[in-house]
Amino acid sequence: SQTIHQWPATLVQPVGSPLSLECTVEGTSNPNLYWYRQAAGRGLQLLFYSVGIGQISSEVPQNLSASRPQDRQFILSSKKLLLSDSGFYLCAWSLGRGDINEQFFGPGTRLTVL
Amino acid sequence: LAKTTQPISMDSYEGQEVNITCSHNNIATNDYITWYQQFPSQGPRFIIQGYKTKVTNEVASLFIPADRKSSTLSLPRVSLSDTAVYYCLVGSYNFNKFYFGSGTKLNVKP
Numbered sequence: 558s559q560t561i562h563q564w565p566a567t568l569v570q571p572v573g574s575p576l577s578l579e580c581t582v583e584g585t586s587n588p589n590l591y592w593y594r595q596a597a598g599r600g601l602q603l604l605f606y607s608v609g610i611g612q613i614s615s616e617v618p619q620n621l622s623a624s625r626p627q628d629r630q631f632i633l634s635s636k637k638l639l640l641s642d643s644g645f646y647l648c649a650w651s652l653g654r655g656d657i658n659e660q661f662f663g664p665g666t667r668l669t670v671l
Numbered sequence: 672l673a674k675t676t677q678p679i680s681m682d683s684y685e686g687q688e689v690n691i692t693c694s695h696n697n698i699a700t701n702d703y704i705t706w707y708q709q710f711p712s713q714g715p716r717f718i719i720q721g722y723k724t725k726v727t728n729e730v731a732s733l734f735i736p737a738d739r740k741s742s743t744l745s746l747p748r749v750s751l752s753d754t755a756v757y758y759c760l761v762g763s764y765n766f767n768k769f770y771f772g773s774g775t776k777l778n779v780k781p
Contacts, residue, residue, distance in 0.1 A: 591769070600774055616768070649769075658762075659705075660707075662714020665714055
């Protein structure tokens with residue numbers, strides 16, 4: 558069966574510090590991978606998605622970046638965090654094929670920027 | 672991708688049937704309609720997906736009229752554990768991008 562991992566679960570960082578969030582998927586190959594951010598009480602904002610190794614599409618211009626160094630690994634980074642980067646970060650995967658195009662989410666990382 | 676519009680919130684009582692309607696006036700011919708459920712501090716979870724008429728699974732039904740400009744998620748006999756945010760998404764079958772709006776916050780009362 559497929560599983561998706563994210564770490565860390567929670568993170569408190571000062572403004573201006575770097576960020577690295579990691580997401581890995583097990584039990585599938587060549588998945589589409591996604592990073593979302595959810596501010597408190599709001600909907601999900603799509604940040605990045607990737608259809609393959611080294612292929613990253615950015616949805617929102619910001620101080621964040623994403624990389625996909627391996628087929629099932631997706632990393633979200635920042636060189637300098639802003640207060641507005643606080644939120645709940647979710648990684649997800651989908652196959653983009655088959656009878657139902659379903660997206661599967663990880664447990665999330667709660668980031669607080671102080 | 673077609674924009675979707677949902678009510679911000681709804682209240683219901685345990686045991687009632689709940690219908691949440693989503694408007695998607697600009698839906699394209701090859702677009703599917705998908706609904707997700709999200710509990711606090713968790714990622715969304717797939718509920719149901721459909722293209723036209725009616726789709727039913729073990730947890731919900733999805734009703735789509737002939738013009739497909741709206742859809743209705745029906746939850747039979749809700750319980751307190753159905754309190755969550757419900758999102759309606761529209762996209763082509765092999766779409767790679769998923770846009771979640773603000774969703775509908777369903778509050779089930781005892």
